[in-house]
Amino acid sequence: MKNILIISAFYLLGLFSLSFGISLIIKAGLGAGPWDAFFVALSENLGLTVGSWTFIVGFLLILINGLLLKERPDFSALITMFLIGSFIDFWLLIALSGIELNALPFRSFILITGILFCGAGIASYLQSSFARNPIDHSMIVFHKLTGKSLSFSKTFLEVMILIIAFIIGGPIGIGTLLVAFGIGPLIQFFYKPMTSLRTKYAS
Template identity: 75%
Template sequence: MRTFLIIAVFYLAGLAALSFGISLIITAGLGAGPWDAFFVGLSESIGLTVGSWTFIGGFVLILINAMLLKQKPDFSALITMFLIGSFIDFWMLIVLADAVPASFVQQAVILTAGILCCGAGIASYLQSSFARNPIDHAMIVFHTLTGKSLAFSKTALELMILVAAFFIGGPIGIGTLIIAFLIGPLIQVFHRPVTAFRTKLTA
């Protein structure tokens, strides 16, 4: 029970940090990651909050992933998407509601803080194997169906969503490129110490 509770804390803290990072990146206004830019574009063009579209997008992906693999939908992943979506709305609509960067320097600082939070949050959230993000699962599905590497599968999916985000007016900019190149290495940087800390607590 103690181990379960500790891992649950890492899971929830990771999702909170990840969603805060996403919210900071969007607030910075220098471009968001492909999926986040897509959800922001949907929010601005159709309505509903970014968090709502994050949840809806996750639900649709769960169905698509299951259909492509001819398996039962993993609806437990909706818990993760609901938490991420709820956290994003909390950060953006309450905590960061009046946060408007006044200069490029402020934008750069907020963007950097956001990327760091995302890296640390993902590293923490991955300590649990419970209810994995359907966006990450989509990469596995693409890899399984095409036989391509995970890196290629991830890149291909990100590019497709990036194009979709562009056409619906999502926030794409220099930040999008920075995120694309830095988020992977940052997750790796944070993953080792976070895992060591979690192992020490659960030993």
């Protein structure tokens, strides 16, 4: 029971950190991360909220990941996408909706803070094998199929979706590049300490 509670804490705190980081990056207005720029573009072009598109695309990725690994799709991951999408809509539409960021140095600080929260959040909830975010599970799938490192796998996929987001008019900027090339190394950086921390308390 103790182990389940500890792992659940890493899972929930990881999703909380990730969704907060994503929202900070979007609010900074210096370019959203590739996936988030993609979701923002879908929201602006087709309607629905950013969180809703996060859930919809996540569902499609669940099917694709299952097909690539020739396994049954992990539909439990819909829980993760629902939580992330709901958290993002909460931050953007409620908690942070009235905040206006004007000064460039402060916007840059918010951007970097958001990226750090994302990296730490992903490394945290990956400690649990339950209901992984299909976006990050795609990183694991690519890693398994190619043998490349987690850092390379994440960065490669980020660049691919960046191109798509740019084509459909997503909010691309310097922040987008920082996220595309920074999240992978940050996950690698935070993953071992998170694993050690989880092992310490869940053993």
